[in-house]
Amino acid sequence: MGKLKTLAISMSILVACTALTGCDDAAAGAKATAATLAEGLSRLDVAAVTFADGDAGAKTAALADATKGVAGLKPRVNVESVDVKDNAATAHLSVVWPAGAETWTYPTTAELARKDGTWAVAWRPDLLVPHSAAGDVLTVAHTSGARGNILGDGGEVLVTERPVVRLGLDKSHVDAATAPASAKALAVLAGVDPEGFAQQVAAAGESAFVEALVARDDASRTATDAAVAAIPGAAALKGTLPLAPNRTFARALLGTVGEATAELIAASGGTLAAGDETGLSGLQQQYDGQLRGTPGVRLLLLSPGGAAPKELFSTKPVDGTPLSTTINAKLQALAEDVLKDQTSATAIVALRPSTGAVVAAANGPGSNGYNTALLGQYAPGSTFKVATSLAMLRKGQTPDSMVSCTPELSVDGLAFKNAGTYPAEHLGSITLRDAFAHSCNTAFISNRDKVAQEDLASAAASLGIGTAPTIGVPAFMGSLPATAGGTAHAAAMIGQGEVLVSPLAIATVAASVARGALVSPTLVSPTPVFPAPTQEAASPSAGPGAAGTKTPAAGPALSGAEAAQLQDMMRAVVTSGHAGFLSAIPGAPVLAKTGTAEYGNDKPLKTHAWVIAAQGDLAVAVFVEDGDYGSVSGGPLMKAFLTRAES
Numbered sequence: 001m002g003k004l005k006t007l008a009i010s011m012s013i014l015v016a017c018t019a020l021t022g023c024d025d026a027a028a029g030a031k032a033t034a035a036t037l038a039e040g041l042s043r044l045d046v047a048a049v050t051f052a053d054g055d056a057g058a059k060t061a062a063l064a065d066a067t068k069g070v071a072g073l074k075p076r077v078n079v080e081s082v083d084v085k086d087n088a089a090t091a092h093l094s095v096v097w098p099a100g101a102e103t104w105t106y107p108t109t110a111e112l113a114r115k116d117g118t119w120a121v122a123w124r125p126d127l128l129v130p131h132s133a134a135g136d137v138l139t140v141a142h143t144s145g146a147r148g149n150i151l152g153d154g155g156e157v158l159v160t161e162r163p164v165v166r167l168g169l170d171k172s173h174v175d176a177a178t179a180p181a182s183a184k185a186l187a188v189l190a191g192v193d194p195e196g197f198a199q200q201v202a203a204a205g206e207s208a209f210v211e212a213l214v215a216r217d218d219a220s221r222t223a224t225d226a227a228v229a230a231i232p233g234a235a236a237l238k239g240t241l242p243l244a245p246n247r248t249f250a251r252a253l254l255g256t257v258g259e260a261t262a263e264l265i266a267a268s269g270g271t272l273a274a275g276d277e278t279g280l281s282g283l284q285q286q287y288d289g290q291l292r293g294t295p296g297v298r299l300l301l302l303s304p305g306g307a308a309p310k311e312l313f314s315t316k317p318v319d320g321t322p323l324s325t326t327i328n329a330k331l332q333a334l335a336e337d338v339l340k341d342q343t344s345a346t347a348i349v350a351l352r353p354s355t356g357a358v359v360a361a362a363n364g365p366g367s368n369g370y371n372t373a374l375l376g377q378y379a380p381g382s383t384f385k386v387a388t389s390l391a392m393l394r395k396g397q398t399p400d401s402m403v404s405c406t407p408e409l410s411v412d413g414l415a416f417k418n419a420g421t422y423p424a425e426h427l428g429s430i431t432l433r434d435a436f437a438h439s440c441n442t443a444f445i446s447n448r449d450k451v452a453q454e455d456l457a458s459a460a461a462s463l464g465i466g467t468a469p470t471i472g473v474p475a476f477m478g479s480l481p482a483t484a485g486g487t488a489h490a491a492a493m494i495g496q497g498e499v500l501v502s503p504l505a506i507a508t509v510a511a512s513v514a515r516g517a518l519v520s521p522t523l524v525s526p527t528p529v530f531p532a533p534t535q536e537a538a539s540p541s542a543g544p545g546a547a548g549t550k551t552p553a554a555g556p557a558l559s560g561a562e563a564a565q566l567q568d569m570m571r572a573v574v575t576s577g578h579a580g581f582l583s584a585i586p587g588a589p590v591l592a593k594t595g596t597a598e599y600g601n602d603k604p605l606k607t608h609a610w611v612i613a614a615q616g617d618l619a620v621a622v623f624v625e626d627g628d629y630g631s632v633s634g635g636p637l638m639k640a641f642l643t644r645a646e647s
Contacts, residue, residue, distance in 0.1 A: 027084045030112055033119040034079045034091035037110055041077040041095075041128050052113060052120045059123055066129060069139030069302065072270040073098060075128065080107070087114040095128065097313075098270060099297040100142075104313040106130060130312065135304040138312075142273050143296035147242050148320030150254060150283060150291070153328040153359060159254055159284075161240040163217035167228060172207040174233025182233045186212055189223045189231070209235070214258075216243065241277075242284070242291075250332055252363050252371040253473070255282020271295070283323060283524070286473065293320035324525045325472075326357035331645060335362030338640045342366050345625035347373035348641060349507040353515035354617050358471060358523040361504070372623065374475040377500045381597030381630070382439040383610045383621075384460075384495025386509050389436055389569060390562060391451045391459035392444075399433040399568050403447065405440035411490040416445050419596060419629065436569040437577030439594065445490045453484040456492055462555035464508035464518060465501060472524025478505035496597060503621045510612040511619035513570060514591060516563035519619075567591055570614070578631045579611065581639050587646045588616040592638075594630035609633035615642055 033050065040046035044063045047056050067073075076096045083090045089112040097104040108130065111122040125134045132138070150159035167190045174182050180198050187197040190213040197212050204210045215221050217238065228236045242257045244250060258280050260272045272278055278292060279285035296317035300309040335348035339362055346364035351357060361373040370376075392401075405427050409416050418441050426438045435443035457480055460466060465478035478501040480492055491497030504521060511519040570591035573579045579592035595610035609627025611634035613620050620641060627633030 026087075026089075026114065027082070029114065029117075029119050030084050030089035030091070031079070031082045033112055033121065034082050034089075034093075034110065037091065037121055038077040038079050038093055041093075042075060044074055050118060050120045052122050062125070062134075063128065066125070066132060066136060067138050069137045070097075070270075070299070072265070072268070073140065077128075082112075088112070089114075089119070097299065099140075099299060099313060100271075100315050101294045101318065102297075102315045104299060129301065131310065132301055133303070137302045137304075139300045139302050139309070140270075140273055141298040141300060142276050143298065143317050144277060145293045145295070145317035145319035147257070147277070148291040148293065148322045149242070151322050151324045152332075153326055153357070155324070156329050158250070158325070158327060158329060159242050159244050162243040164214050164239050164241045164243070165217040165221065165223075166211055166237040166239060167213045167215060167223055168209050168211040168235060168237070169201050169233050170209050170235045171201065171204060171233065173235070178232050182231050183210075185231045186228070186234045189227055190215070191222075209237075214241065216247070220247075245329070245333075248336060248365075249329075250327060250336075250361065251282075252367070252369055253282055253327075253361050253374070255284035255286070256280045257284050283325070283473065287323050287524075291320040291323055294318040326352075326355075326359060326523050326525075327361070328359035331360040332362060334644055335360040335641060336364075338362075338637050338644075339364035342624065342637075344627065345370065345372050345376070346637075347376065347503040347623045348620065348637070349373050349503040350618055350620045350641075350645075351507055351511050351519070351521050352617050353511040353519055353614065353619050356470075356511070356519045356521045358504070358521050359618075361523070366625070372625070373503050374471070374473065376502045376623070376625075377476055378502070378608050378623065378625070379497070379499055379597035379599055380478075380495040380501045380506050381595035381608060381610055382441075382495060383506050383509070383593050383595035383612050383630075384492075384499055384501070385436060385439065385444055385595075386513060386566060386570070386593055386612075387460040387463055387465060388444050388447075388451070388456060388493050388495075389432065389566060390462060390558070391455045392432065392447055393562055393565055394455065394459065395450050397432055397447075399431065399436075399565050399572075401432045402429050403432050403435050403440075403443040404428070405430050405435055405443040406446075407442070409442040409445050411445065411448075412486045414487045414490075416441055416490060416494075418442060421629065433569050433572050434576075436593075437572040439578060441494045444493045448490050448493055451493070453481060453489045453492060456480070456489075457482045458555035460499075460555070462518060462558045463512045464520075465505055467518075467520070470520045471504070471522055475504055475521075476500075476502040477508070478502065495595060503623045506610065506612055506623075507619055507621035510570075510591070510593075510614045510621065512558055513563055513566045514614035514619050516558070516560045516567075518558050578629075579613070579635070581631065581635050582613060582642065585615065585639065585642045585646070590615045590642065594634065596627075596629045611635055611638040613638055613642065615646075618642075618645065 037049050040049045046059050078094050080092045080094050091110040093108050112119050126132045129138050149157050152158040183198040183201040184194040187194040201210045228234045260276045260278045265272045279288035297315045299313040302309050339346045342364040343366045345367040348362045350360040363372045467477050469475040469477050480499040488497050492499050508521050573592045574582050574590050578594045582590045592613040597608040598605040600606045609624040609630045611622045611630050622634040622638045624633045
């Protein structure tokens, strides 16, 4: 009996353990299937999930259709728990959707069943999105807060919401036969291509509003309401857009705002949707996140029957914050006015030596929208002799040191000459000051054995050339080879060859001399550092050999004594040299340097014209891409700017 009783107890334990193991296997299988489901729902691809009806492909297609209105957004689905009873289980899931600065979180459940040892999921339309039925589509709509203004010097508002009018053709208010003629008439009125606009109208839907132009709704608008109303189907819809004081004001810098493009939407990670207003270029695009703020999000369920959308979740928008810049509206407008008649690419950059604040960064109409002022890459010509002179001073010379100015100097068989207008009375043995004032090329090149390329690069860096941009926007601060010899070094001594600067970079040189210490230009606060543009992105006239150009290492600090000597020499350019046209400018004494740089392969070679100047707490660079001598092409522009800046 004792043995039989012991055997019976042992058999009971074995049966119980077998049953328990079976329960453990069932729970593990259900949990694994639930985990596969959660992973698939997170990817909106449930091909790896076993469904009760066996058609996983159809379920993935259904998910794609149900979420096509939130393209770019995907949920995060997690398994919270799984309840198992015999061959049935309920998986409790949590679903999290990104929704602007917040998240939409809710629970859902999935029913599982085991057959022949395999767990399968029972599909239903609301498995992922609550309250949805077959054919419903989850859609996202954004609501925008107020876009932040762009501010200038002293907090002056540069860009803010200003009235606009959207000129277009409403096809629901014109018959098909009349639409082509109306489209062409409106295009002529708006100043756009008639044939192209007519094609856009023809391709649009029957009830579409086809926009021809967004125009400022102010005194400059030529397409009046009456003229628009006279065209069948034409309409002028009132609205606002973030705009500068006028169409050209700092356009390349400030940028534009408009409807998000497909490319921007795709790259936004779900933060932009069709119809959203966003920055398209310049500061508006670069700082769009700050200016646009956080859009409000509405997640809606659209039914195929045309019923009113059902709102499932919403957040309120957060207004954008203003972007502060150092641009002075008066000086920016003045610079643009000075350049308004220039057909070549031109620029004027002005900054405060005391602070480095960039108060004007203007591009002329000949720049065709390119930001020549900050991104242009050009040989600086004789304006670079400021850096060459600094290198010579560091080798023991002074403004009174004697140098040899000859009509011509040959280096490795290449002849270097002075400008054709160089005064004969200043040839021979002259002071460094005189050579600088009249820009004797041969006098500087003759010192190439005393000033190595490394010395030249170091001096340039001490004045800001090649330093990392601190301006808060992409900018080119210049470059030159750290090592060079022969004709390459000789050319670098006079700002030719592989020496490149932007108007901003050479304006920084003038500012550093005026301040007596290196100036780090700033334009946006705070000022994130952007890498300098690559040589492949250089402006067309950067010239051959630019791809091998390197940024110089940081040079020693510019000393007060060095700056005083450079100021002496730059003042001589005005009192006795090529910039005599600036001698009568009212106000503080003007320091200056002119420059002419040859480029290209034409015969004769084309030339860039440069003038840099400093007066009081203002340092300015003027650049003309296709000019004559610096004093001839750039001189009148500099004179006009400084004269009117003082008024």
